[in-house]
Amino acid sequence: MVSRQGPTPAGTGATDLDVRPPVVPEARPVALPGPAQPQPGRARRVARAVAPRAASAALTWAAGLAAAVPVIAATVKAVRAGWVPGADQAIIATRAYDVFTSHSPLVGQYTLAGNVTGQVTHSLGPLLFWLLALPAHFSGPIAMTVTMGAVNTLAIVGSVALARRRGGLVLMFASAVAIALMCQSLAAETFHDVWNPSAGLFPFLLLIFVSWSLACGDYRLLPLAALLASFVVQAHLMYLPPTVGLALVALGGLALTLRQRRRADAGGGPRRRSLLAWAGAALVVLMLCWSAPVVDELRGNPGNMTLVVRSATSRRATLGASVGWHAVVRAVGVRPWWLYVPSERWSRKYDVRGRPSSSETGSAVALLALLAVTLVVAIVRRRRDVAAGALIGFVLCGALAAVAASTPTPRLLSATLGYTMWWGSHLGMWVWLMLAWSAWLALAWLARALAARVAWRPLRRAAGPPREAFASGRAGAANGAGEPGFGNAPLESGRPPGGEAPLTAAEPGAAGAAATPRGAGAAWRRRSRPAASLVGTIAACLAAVAGTAGVGAAVASTERPDEHQPLYRPTARLAAKLVRVIPPGSSVEMLGTLGIATMPIKPSLRYYLVRHGVRPLAPGSFLRLGDWYELRNRPYQYIVEVREGVHSPAAGLRLLDRVHITDGFGRQTVSLWYGPHIATAAGRPARRRAPHSRAAKP
Numbered sequence: 001m002v003s004r005q006g007p008t009p010a011g012t013g014a015t016d017l018d019v020r021p022p023v024v025p026e027a028r029p030v031a032l033p034g035p036a037q038p039q040p041g042r043a044r045r046v047a048r049a050v051a052p053r054a055a056s057a058a059l060t061w062a063a064g065l066a067a068a069v070p071v072i073a074a075t076v077k078a079v080r081a082g083w084v085p086g087a088d089q090a091i092i093a094t095r096a097y098d099v100f101t102s103h104s105p106l107v108g109q110y111t112l113a114g115n116v117t118g119q120v121t122h123s124l125g126p127l128l129f130w131l132l133a134l135p136a137h138f139s140g141p142i143a144m145t146v147t148m149g150a151v152n153t154l155a156i157v158g159s160v161a162l163a164r165r166r167g168g169l170v171l172m173f174a175s176a177v178a179i180a181l182m183c184q185s186l187a188a189e190t191f192h193d194v195w196n197p198s199a200g201l202f203p204f205l206l207l208i209f210v211s212w213s214l215a216c217g218d219y220r221l222l223p224l225a226a227l228l229a230s231f232v233v234q235a236h237l238m239y240l241p242p243t244v245g246l247a248l249v250a251l252g253g254l255a256l257t258l259r260q261r262r263r264a265d266a267g268g269g270p271r272r273r274s275l276l277a278w279a280g281a282a283l284v285v286l287m288l289c290w291s292a293p294v295v296d297e298l299r300g301n302p303g304n305m306t307l308v309v310r311s312a313t314s315r316r317a318t319l320g321a322s323v324g325w326h327a328v329v330r331a332v333g334v335r336p337w338w339l340y341v342p343s344e345r346w347s348r349k350y351d352v353r354g355r356p357s358s359s360e361t362g363s364a365v366a367l368l369a370l371l372a373v374t375l376v377v378a379i380v381r382r383r384r385d386v387a388a389g390a391l392i393g394f395v396l397c398g399a400l401a402a403v404a405a406s407t408p409t410p411r412l413l414s415a416t417l418g419y420t421m422w423w424g425s426h427l428g429m430w431v432w433l434m435l436a437w438s439a440w441l442a443l444a445w446l447a448r449a450l451a452a453r454v455a456w457r458p459l460r461r462a463a464g465p466p467r468e469a470f471a472s473g474r475a476g477a478a479n480g481a482g483e484p485g486f487g488n489a490p491l492e493s494g495r496p497p498g499g500e501a502p503l504t505a506a507e508p509g510a511a512g513a514a515a516t517p518r519g520a521g522a523a524w525r526r527r528s529r530p531a532a533s534l535v536g537t538i539a540a541c542l543a544a545v546a547g548t549a550g551v552g553a554a555v556a557s558t559e560r561p562d563e564h565q566p567l568y569r570p571t572a573r574l575a576a577k578l579v580r581v582i583p584p585g586s587s588v589e590m591l592g593t594l595g596i597a598t599m600p601i602k603p604s605l606r607y608y609l610v611r612h613g614v615r616p617l618a619p620g621s622f623l624r625l626g627d628w629y630e631l632r633n634r635p636y637q638y639i640v641e642v643r644e645g646v647h648s649p650a651a652g653l654r655l656l657d658r659v660h661i662t663d664g665f666g667r668q669t670v671s672l673w674y675g676p677h678i679a680t681a682a683g684r685p686a687r688r689r690a691p692h693s694r695a696a697k698p
Contacts, residue, residue: 060164060172062545064157067176069552070183071156071202074191074559075149081561082568083145084575085194086600089564090607091624092128092194093144097610099126099133103628106296107304108234109196110624112413113311120623121307125234125293128199140611149192152202162209166216166385171437173544178429179205180552182338185425187345188559197419200235203228204242205426208392211246215253215388217261219275222282225250230289237308238420241402245395253388317409319353319417324401329356331400331424333364336432338425341558346418352404353417368397371431374438386441389434396427564600570659571601574642574672575608577657581674582638584613589631589677591618591649592642597661597668602642605672609640616640641673649673 065072085093088109095105108123131151135143156179164172183191190198207228210221229247232239258275297303302310330351331337337348356364371390378386403420407413562568582588588609592602606616606629617636621629641649646658646669653675661668 059541059545060161061157063164063172063176063548064160065153066545066548066552067160067179068153068156069549070180070188070555070559071149071152071191073553073556074188075146077188077559078145078149078192078562079142081565082142082572083192083562084141084568084571084604085144085607086564086567086571086604088196088603089194090600090603092196093132093136093141094603094607094610094625095126096129096132096136096144096194097607098626098628099129100137103626104292105129105626106292106299109236111237112416113237114307115410115413116311116314116316116408117307119307119310121311122304123196123234123236124240124305124308125230125290127231127234127289128194128196131199131231132194137611141607144194145192148194148199152191155202155206158206159209162206162213165218166209166213167437169541169544170440173548174436174440175209175433176548177551178433180548180555182425182429183552184341184555184558185338186422187342187563189345189562189564190422196235197238197422200232200239201422201426203235204232204239204423207232207243207246208396208426208430211250212385212388212392214250215257215392216385217254217257219254219258220278222278223285226282226285227289230286234289234293236420238403239423242396242399242423245399246392249388249391249395253384253391257384319405319407319409319414321401321405323352323407324403324405326354326356327352327404327421327424328397328401328427329361329364331421331428332367332397332431333360333362335360336428337421338428338432345563346415348421348424349415349417352421367431367435368394370435374435378438383441386434386438389430389437393427393431393434396430400424400427566661566663567597567600567604570661570670571604573659574601574657574670575605578605578640578672578674579608579612579614581656582609582612582614582640586638587615587617587634587636588638588640588674589618589636590616590640593644595644595668596665597663597670598642598644601670605640605642636677639675639677643671643673645669646671652676652678 084090092109095109098104105126108125108128111121111123114121132144132147135147159179160172160176163175167174186201190201193199207225210225210228213221214225225247229243233243293305297305300306330348333356337351342348371393375387375390375394378384378390400421400423404417407417407420590602590606590609592598609616615629615636617629617631617634619631621631639653641653643649648655653673656672656674658669658671661670
């Protein structure tokens, strides 16, 4: 066989014309067909495509979790302390357990709004009970507080992620730090509490960011917005006015954004099918969330929704507009609620009743004026995101003022300001965050304009070779790369500010420079800039995450113990002994004095009995627990009574256990008594009442 070879290395003896015998290929085993193996090149391409997204998601999660350090720390402390539900928490836990029973709740927690009309009124829906149903029914008390801690943590992470979606890394880290700082203004117990005013705080925070994104045209968030709005409104009525305002801004902004997109470019806007699909999903979510309240409204006479409307529209004396304005000043003006640790958990009911100082009022007016200027400039500059954010700030201010001003004057109802003003921290944080971000955008625009002017000045003067002009223009454009407001818009538009056409590397000057050694060095430096910029960005992001975590840790160090923490261990001890002596399937009559310690312990023992399969009955239970737990004339086999002190409450009852509690009210003794029910002719057990003693016995 003759083959012509190319030149071979010297000394090998090979020539250009070489004659070799034919090569017989070796027999190879035939490969059976099998599953196709992925090619290394394809795997590398997939990895390169996935790695940036994974890194971006990891950075967002890291920033969100760093902001949630106060929530995580408070939840861990509660678990270590042996958290148990007490008072209203235990009532919510009992109703959450009832979700998977024949008497599932159709309405929410009992509300004091019914005191206005004299009719028993509840919150609008049972979504909070649905959220806690699984942990309350199958896992126990600690699982409920862990659930709320996890929900609040996810709400913070979602808020941080949406901040990045709207304003990039700068707004993401600014929001993370702001949220961590805001946590100092709230009691640590609210971060993991199942109580309905606390349970809606951080979902409401996420709702603010979701509404902002909807107003900017992110219609895929419609189902999430429907779920969050339903949850917070059903949790407590104090979230109803701000939620309605947020919904108006979100839907109005979404409609305007979609309309402008269709006018600008029919192919660039969202497809009609996609929009209808997400809107349909939101409608399904709303139908599911409000199915139980609608059933109650149809069954009741009148229904709970009707009672809520009557309470809201009834004529009554209220605190008035001055208290509403004080609430806005306290939330926005210097020093705002969200930037300091309050003296106590309920201090805001005193803050709004007192007159703010002139400096607080002046600073609030100045900040609101700046927010108005921001709104006008954003509308003129057609920045829908900035305009929507500023408008949300004004809507929240009006809602907070409305909630405070419409609070009835009776002492019991006006005291609710102690917790209905908690979301004023969200308002203050949002206003300050929007003003800071708007200032950043203004400075970024100014710096970009100056950088572009300086970069193209050599071209206007026609001084220097084209290569130097091109290099200076690239350097000026690179000053703000990757930052919001610092983009390369003047250069990417294809024409510099002065109207001259930009130079590119394909021009003769640039090509000639690249052919020289000096040009090669410049090209290498240009190629090394992205790597150096990437390293710098990663280092800056890691430093920002560490700084946010440090702020969160500092806030967590200021957290006080839970208000009911001294009751956790004693209550668990009483409950453990009680479920040992009461057999499942029986009914008991729950009795107890309304003392400082017994009032939160009695509902907690009721929850433990329900989990044990016992039906606790008591007169007046229908107010907060429904008719299933009302005594009426129902039979029962045991009597359980919780009393302060050491005296026996009635004949036939024996002491089961006695605990001593030391809290902010001093040292107290709580005794748990039980016994079988011995019916008399009147159908009630004979009782031998002892003198009531609230003082603790040594």
